Amino acid sequence: MADVTIRSEQTCFGGTIGFYSHASTETGTEMKFSVFVPAQASARPVPALYFLAGLTCTEETFMIKANALRHAAERGLVLVAPDTSPRGLGLPGEDDDWDFGTGAGFYLDAEAEPWRRNYRTHSYVTRELPALVEATFPVDPARRGVFGHSMGGHGALVAALKNPRAYRSVSAFAPICNPVAVPWGEKAFGHYLGPDRARWAAWDASELLKQGSRFAGAILVDQGMKDQFLTPQLRPDALEAAAAGAGQELVLRRHGAYDHSYWFIQTFIEDHLNWHAERLRA
Numbered sequence: 001m002a003d004v005t006i007r008s009e010q011t012c013f014g015g016t017i018g019f020y021s022h023a024s025t026e027t028g029t030e031m032k033f034s035v036f037v038p039a040q041a042s043a044r045p046v047p048a049l050y051f052l053a054g055l056t057c058t059e060e061t062f063m064i065k066a067n068a069l070r071h072a073a074e075r076g077l078v079l080v081a082p083d084t085s086p087r088g089l090g091l092p093g094e095d096d097d098w099d100f101g102t103g104a105g106f107y108l109d110a111e112a113e114p115w116r117r118n119y120r121t122h123s124y125v126t127r128e129l130p131a132l133v134e135a136t137f138p139v140d141p142a143r144r145g146v147f148g149h150s151m152g153g154h155g156a157l158v159a160a161l162k163n164p165r166a167y168r169s170v171s172a173f174a175p176i177c178n179p180v181a182v183p184w185g186e187k188a189f190g191h192y193l194g195p196d197r198a199r200w201a202a203w204d205a206s207e208l209l210k211q212g213s214r215f216a217g218a219i220l221v222d223q224g225m226k227d228q229f230l231t232p233q234l235r236p237d238a239l240e241a242a243a244a245g246a247g248q249e250l251v252l253r254r255h256g257a258y259d260h261s262y263w264f265i266q267t268f269i270e271d272h273l274n275w276h277a278e279r280l281r282a
Contacts, residue, residue, distance in 0.1 A: 052082070
């Protein structure tokens with residue numbers, strides 16, 4: 001691990017859960033990430049599934065709170081979870097709000113100043129991090145999946161639609177489906193991309209579908225109907241309409257009693273890992 005700093009490694013479900021950092025060329029900062037490697041990887045390279053977390057989260061949140069490691073161990077899946085933004089840059093306004101700046105990179109490549117040099121989380125999670133993981137851990141580069149929650153669900157959908165050949169599977173928990181039309185997205189895109197709203201569509205899953213982007217397989221989305229962010233921020237109806245109009249296969253499951261929390265994710269995490277495992281088999 002010449003280019004990777006090991007922060008900690010522990011045995012878990014017969015495999016290894018590790019927390020790492022490295023110097024990122026995309027962000028110009030130290031970036032942290034976590035990796036769970038199941039026991040099966042000692043015999044052969046295994047698929048890698050990347051999880052993109054939501055606002056305020058870190059590379060630790062999913063690994064600790066989602067109850068995913070047991071299921072990944074049983075299915076022979078490597079799990080990778082990056083941090084949600086660069087940190088410690090000291091840019092003006094970076095730490096003023098919980099939903100913008102630190103912890104809120106929105107998985108796009110910023111175009112406006114002062115964010116464009118460092119806030120390149122799309123390129124980081126779709127290119128730099130997979131290359132690093134594939135060079136460092138026993139994963140099969142031909143079998144890669146992506147999923148995420150909330151802001152990270154938005155990131156996963158966009159990653160798959162913009163790079164459809166890079167992933168065999170994609171899913172999301174309560175994603176921000178139409179960020180150009182909701183307050184979170186308007187705030188982030190306005191700062192990261194600038195005032196020209198025509199440029200925002202390139203980072204919106206619903207708009208990408210309208211413009212002709214497609215993922216070759218089906219997309220799985222789970223949404224809780226008691227989610228406090230459902231109406232003002234998430235807009236699964238927009239994604240559903242865009243997918244129908246585009247002929248994109250979408251499995252959108254609505255769950256009446258669930259909110260936006262990791263209790264929701266814990267409830268359906270096994271379904272998502274089964275979804276990815278089926279599509280990531282050799």
